[in-house]
Amino acid sequence: MAVLLLGEVTNGALNRDATGKAVAALKGLGDVTVLCAGASAQAAGEAAATIEGVARVLVAEDPLYGHRLAEPAAALLVGLAGDYDHIAAPATTDAKNIMPRVAALLDVMVIPDVSAVIDASTFERPIYAGNAIQTVKSSDAKKVMTIRVASFDAAGEGGPAPVEAIAAGDNPGLSAWLNDEVAQSDRPELTSAGRVVSGGRGVGSKEQFAIIEALADKLGAAVGASRAAVDSGYAPNDWQVGQTGKVVAPELYVAIGISGAIQHLAGMKDSKVIVAINKDEEAPIFQIADYGLVGDLFTTVPELTEKL
């Protein structure tokens, strides 16, 4: 059995954490070949070659792949699909955009958000905002899937595996990149951070979100947010944790001014230790928190930041 894994490459850099966890999830199925595609992707390919469990790396360097557009990326994967039984990617927004397109072009079902690999055709995945876990068995000749990386351990160092350049695929010419709005931050990346501090509607404003950020910085944590905080403009969209945002499973998750709707819990309830700070002692978040502090966030959070 051979596995083709689309590495997560952004602006020439490999997302080592997400790609490595996906390798860890898949290496039991056979030799894992990682594909790194980008306007520049050689460095990413070399980084992928050092992930334990990677047998081979393919590098497709072409401006066509610079902005991770779905149509050319899917065409490239479909062109390579013949040699592989499993075609996978970490479940990032890029992969969620690309992989269903790949699956449909191959006339197979996509298996999104795999949280456990049972055997070569049987997988677990969460449904209904994580309120149920389904075991599915694919009858398709090829399995196209995305991996819920928060469910897997990081991969170690290995290799280096051989790195080979490949030619670009077709350009479907259907879409064009115009612009990225990416906030630069020195904080750890949300989905790979060991600690996450999230704020909700209770924080009240964008300015007051600084209270959340100060605690995060004291802890060396990433910052997250509830949907309500993002919708209200207190936090950018890429901070949203939940069913339809990012899924995190850090050592420590601190939920501040967040009520604990099922859609939010879906993105964080596998965290190791959960702390909730909320002024409403009936807030559902307390039902899953290891340590709950009932109180006003505007006094308790600065006090906590100071005492750490």
Next chain:
Amino acid sequence: MKVLVPVKRVIDYNVKARVKADGSGVDLANVKMSMNPFDEIAVEEAIRLKEKGAASEVVAVSIGVKQAAETLRTALAMGADRAILVVAADDLHTDIEPLAVAKILKAVVEAEQPGLVIAGKQAIDNDMNATGQMLAALLGWSQAAFASKLEIDGDAARVTREVDGGLQTIEVKLPAIVTADLRLNEPRYASLPNIMKAKKKPLDEKTAADYGVDVTPRLEIMSTREPEGRSAGIKVGSVDELVGKLKEAGVI
């Protein structure tokens, strides 16, 4: 330009799903069902395009059990012009997979010739996040998934997308598939007069067989179980106690 909006009938987002005791799935008997929240956003966007003069007609499509007609009536009450129900299952526990849904939608698109399809990003029951992208593949169309802003400009659409790193803006050639993310708009509520009017709007009924699509699932559901539960911990009385507990737990 005609706009097609696929809408799915799903468990209401306020209802907590319960796994059936025999592990055969999630219990949907006597559970409140509603339009998938992302599809409300998609319908709203299509109606706004019509109000702005960028769209001429909004057609809602749903695939599933007969009861999905109610979901289509909601879309009509919001302002869609007509609806197509494709009956593809008898049992309300049968979920049609995105690949089969996309194949039926492809046939509907070929019959209706819309210039744009706006789907939801994700159905909140199966959490697949796949149908729009699959439909784009089958049609050979461009796709703009997870849209938070949509502008039509001649024969192209400019779409801002919510991605892991922030926002990305792309331009796609029309016809295209767009999938709606949470912040594309805030959907309206249907007014009572519009709910009454919706009862008279046309709703065509078809079957999957009419389109020659086999809806046999590719993914066999072996079992469905509850996730490992998490029990409530303790309440601490002060910030000092919290700091102490976190030190004991070794997380700080």
